[in-house]
Amino acid sequence: MNCDKFKDECGVLGIFSKTSRNLSRRVAFGLISLQHRGQESAGIAAYDEGKVRHYKEMGLVQDVFNNDILESLKGTISVGHVRYSTTGESHVSNAQPLVINYRGGSIALTHNGNLVNADKIRDELELSGSIFQTSIDTEVIANLIAKNYSLGFKESILKTVQQIKGAFALVIVCEGKLIGVRDPNGLRPLCIGKLPDGGLVLSSESCALDVVGAELVRDVKNGEMVIIDENGIESITYDDSKRVAHCIFEYVYFARPDSIIDGVSVSSSRRCAGKTLAKEHPVDADIVIAVPDSGIDAAIGFGQESGIPYGIGLIKNKYIGRTFIQPDQESRELAVRLKLNVLKENIKGKRVVVVDDSIVRGTTSRKIVDALKNAGATEVHMRVSSASVKYPCFFGIDTPNRKQLVGSSKSDEEVRELIGADSLGYISVKGLLESVGKTNCDMCTACFDGDYPMDVPEEVDKNMFE
8 A cells, every 4th residue: 555645536437328238347347447546346336127236345346246246237327436435434335336215216326526515414414314324425415316306307416416515526327317417616537438339438537438449529527417318418517607626636646647638638748747847857867767657657758858768667566456454664664665666777876867746745755765775776866747745635535634745844855855865856836737738727736735626614624734
């Protein structure tokens, strides 16, 4: 487990098709391509002639599902979810899809993001008689939809998303329709794809569309609900008054490099960030290396701009996973060496630039610098393709409180001393935004500057800033 990285909450995927066979098998393969967004649990729900069947369990997608389970989940609509918890305990009862039965049938709901007013709404619902089975904010959304269902499915969802506050990308199965909703700020990503047979797909990232055989059509807009059925796509703009605030860390770290998020290639944006980083923080060195995997494109860009050769310096063990237990300090240090090992022949006797995507607590960066110097590097220069992280996120990213964010409590020079690097350089917020081709009017950069796109309730804010 890497405690020095942000972690996204989850990934969502849904497919509607009247002709494709065993949609749930396609969804399972698509979820594997979204596995980086959540590795604690996985689930799939399928709609077939008015009935919703579902299966979810703790673990990776390929461990949760087998052929027999997928064969049992047949239907014309299938939705899936992979989870990393930021609200609610890591337990199968909190896994998704969340299936709610009501008088008119069943709703299957998947959610990526985090609500900042979930506790307030939960209290109000419980006072009015609602009973909750989980500790996740997704159930708050489901209960609101069920409460408003006398208005019809469309109006009940619209009324619900106008009550909740925070970040959300929702994929819902209801009354034979596949529904996608993106929050008014567009904080969490959601895109639409089209299958060769005319079927339609909703996904957190376009990389999953490639896997299931769909072509990217467009992103769901901020404040938009799309309703998909045999007639195609109905689009409803339920809120166009909010500030656009796409999450900058989708480009820095969360998304796969082969994804396109809101019209921008993640791989290209990372290479551009690396080039900008080389301009802003030049250094004399012999080799540029990356902290794999999300630092690779930025390191290549740094090498292209600086003229310093890019090479492999750190080898990542791809099979350690995030559930690796580290009960004591010795085990934690062994785990770091297990996850990343130095390719000594490329490092010994050289001045090394190591490019990483972010520094959160600084603990892993220190271990990487030490490992490189122990392998014979004469100098280690740390370059970071995000700005200094100084503020926590409330919108679906698992972040420490502000005291634990090293960029909040220490100057850049103090961070350099802490991690033991010969020099340290972060990309500027301006340079990072330019690498994505956006302005601060289009992106949420609150983790760098504290400029949150919405007010955060005092009780939430207090806990995160202690």
